[in-house]
Amino acid sequence: xxxxxxxxxxxxxxxxxxxxxxxxxxxxxxxxxxxxxxxxxxxxxxxxxxxxxxxxxxxxxxxxxxxxxxxxxxxxxxxxxxxxxxxxxxxxxxxxxxxxxxxxxxxxxxxxxxxxxxxxxxxxxxxxxxxxxxxxxxxxxxxxxxxxxxxxxxxxxxxxxxxxxxxxxxxxxxxxxxxxxxxxxxxxxxxxxxxxxxxxxxxxxxxxxxxxxxxxxx
Amino acid sequence: xxxxxxxxxxxxxxxxxxxxxxxxxxxxxxxxxxxxxxxxxxxxxxxxxxxxxxxxxxxxxxxxxxxxxxxxxxxxxxxxxxxxxxxxxxxxxxxxxxxxxxxxxxxxxxxxxxxxxxxxxxxxxxxxxxxxxxxxxxxxxxxxxxxxxxxxxxxxxxxxxxxxxxxxxxxxxxxxxxxxxxxxxxxxxxxxxxxxxxxxxxxxxxxxxxxxxxxxxx
Numbered sequence: 001x002x003x004x005x006x007x008x009x010x011x012x013x014x015x016x017x018x019x020x021x022x023x024x025x026x027x028x029x030x031x032x033x034x035x036x037x038x039x040x041x042x043x044x045x046x047x048x049x050x051x052x053x054x055x056x057x058x059x060x061x062x063x064x065x066x067x068x069x070x071x072x073x074x075x076x077x078x079x080x081x082x083x084x085x086x087x088x089x090x091x092x093x094x095x096x097x098x099x100x101x102x103x104x105x106x107x108x109x110x111x112x113x114x115x116x117x118x119x120x121x122x123x124x125x126x127x128x129x130x131x132x133x134x135x136x137x138x139x140x141x142x143x144x145x146x147x148x149x150x151x152x153x154x155x156x157x158x159x160x161x162x163x164x165x166x167x168x169x170x171x172x173x174x175x176x177x178x179x180x181x182x183x184x185x186x187x188x189x190x191x192x193x194x195x196x197x198x199x200x201x202x203x204x205x206x207x208x209x210x211x212x213x214x215x216x217x218x
Numbered sequence: 219x220x221x222x223x224x225x226x227x228x229x230x231x232x233x234x235x236x237x238x239x240x241x242x243x244x245x246x247x248x249x250x251x252x253x254x255x256x257x258x259x260x261x262x263x264x265x266x267x268x269x270x271x272x273x274x275x276x277x278x279x280x281x282x283x284x285x286x287x288x289x290x291x292x293x294x295x296x297x298x299x300x301x302x303x304x305x306x307x308x309x310x311x312x313x314x315x316x317x318x319x320x321x322x323x324x325x326x327x328x329x330x331x332x333x334x335x336x337x338x339x340x341x342x343x344x345x346x347x348x349x350x351x352x353x354x355x356x357x358x359x360x361x362x363x364x365x366x367x368x369x370x371x372x373x374x375x376x377x378x379x380x381x382x383x384x385x386x387x388x389x390x391x392x393x394x395x396x397x398x399x400x401x402x403x404x405x406x407x408x409x410x411x412x413x414x415x416x417x418x419x420x421x422x423x424x425x426x427x428x429x430x431x432x433x434x435x436x
Contacts, residue, residue, distance in 0.1 A: 064296065077282060077286050081281075084299060085302070088303070165399075168399065169396045177391055177395055177398045180398065180399060184399050188403070188406075
C-alpha cells in the first residue's frame with residue numbers, strides 16, 4: 001500500500017515537473033516572440049498552453065484519487081496537498097507567458113519593445129526559463145543548489161523589474177505612454193512568473209515540515 | 219464521525235467566508251485611501267492583512283487535520299480540497315488590496331488619481347467590495363443569486379478595466395506617463411481581485427461535481 005502510494009506520488013511529481021518545463025517553454029517562446037516580433041511564436045504559446053491545462057486537470061484528479069484511496073497522513077498527506085498548490089502555481093506561470101504573448105499579438109506587426117530595453121527583456125526571459133527549469137528540478141530531487149539559484153534569480157528579476165519601472169517613470173522616457181504601459185505590464189508578468197517559481201520551491205522544500213509560512217529567503 | 223466531519227467542514231467554511239469579508243474590508247479601505255488621499259487608511263490595510271494571513275494558516279492546518287483524521291472521500295474530499303484553493307484565492311485578494319494601498323503610500327501626499335478618473339475607481343472599489351461579500355455569502359449557502367451577481371460584477375469590472383486602458387492609451391491622455399502607469403496597475407489589481415472572487419464562487423458551486431474546469435459564465 002505504502003509502496004504503491006509512493007510510486008503514485010512520484011508519478012504526480014513527474015507531472016508537476018513537466019508542468020514547470022512546459023511553463024518554461026511557454027515563457028521562452030513568448031520572449032522570442034517579444035524580442036524578434038514573431039507573431040507565430042506568440043500564437044504557438046497560446047495553443048500549446050492547452051497541454052499544460054490538460055496536465056493540470058490530470059494532476060488535480062490524481063491528487064484527489066490518491067487522497068481518497070490511500071488516505072495518506074503526516075508528510076505523505078502534506079506532499080499531496082503541496083502538489084495541488086504546485087499545479088496551480090505552474091498553471092499560472094503558463095498563464096503569465098500567455099499574457100506576454102497576447103501583448104506581442106496585440107501590437108503586431110509593430111514591435112512592443114523600444115530598442116534600448118531589448119537586452120533587458122532578453123535577460124528577464126532567460127531568468128524566467130531558468131526559474132521554471134530549476135523549479136522542475138527541485139520538484140524531482142529537492143536539489144538545494146537549484147533551490148538557492150531560484151532565490152538568486154528571483155532577486156535578479158526583482159532588480160530588473162525595479163530598474164525598468166524607474167526608467168519608464170523618469171522624465172527622460174521618450175517612447176510615450178502606450179510603450180511605457182506595455183513595458184510595465186510585461187515587467188510585472190515576468191516578476192509574477194518568478195514569484196510562482198519561488199512559491200513552488202518553497203512548497204517542495206518545506207512540505208516535509210508542514211511549515212508553509214517560511215519562504216526561500218529565510 | 220460523519221457528523222463531526224460536517225461540523226468541522228462548516229467551521230472551515232465559516233473561516234473561508236470570514237477571509238473573503240476581510241479581503242472586502244481591505245479593498246474598501248484601500249479604495250478609501252486612494253479616493254481621499256488618506257495615508258492612514260492605506261497603512262491600516264497593510265497591518266490588518268496580518269489577520270487574514272493568520273486565518274489562512276488556520277484554514278490550511280484545519281484542512282490538513284480534516285484530511286488526516288477523517289479521510290473523507292467523494293464530495294466531502296472535494297469540499298476540503300476546494301477549501302484549500304479558496305483560502306489561497308482569498309489570501310491573494312488581500313494581497314491585491316495591499317498592492318493598491320502601497321501605491322497610495324508611494325505617492326503620498328500627492329493623489330494617485332487625476333480628478334477625471336476618481337468616479338471610475340470609486341465604482342471599481344464598490345464592485346470589488348460587493349464581489350468579496352458575495353463570495354463570502356456563496357461559501358456559506360451556495361446562493362445562486364449571489365453567484366450570478368458575481369459573474370455580472372466581474373463583467374462590469376472587466377468593462378471598466380478595458381475603458382481605463384483605452385483612456386490611458388489614447389493621444390488625449392494629458393496626465394503623463396507615471397500617472398498612466400499607476401492607473402493601469404491599479405486597474406489590473408482590481409480586475410485580478412474580481413477574478414479571484416469568480417474563482418471562489420466557481421469552486422464552491424462545482425465542488426459537488428468535481429468539475430473545476432467550468433466557470434461561472436457557462
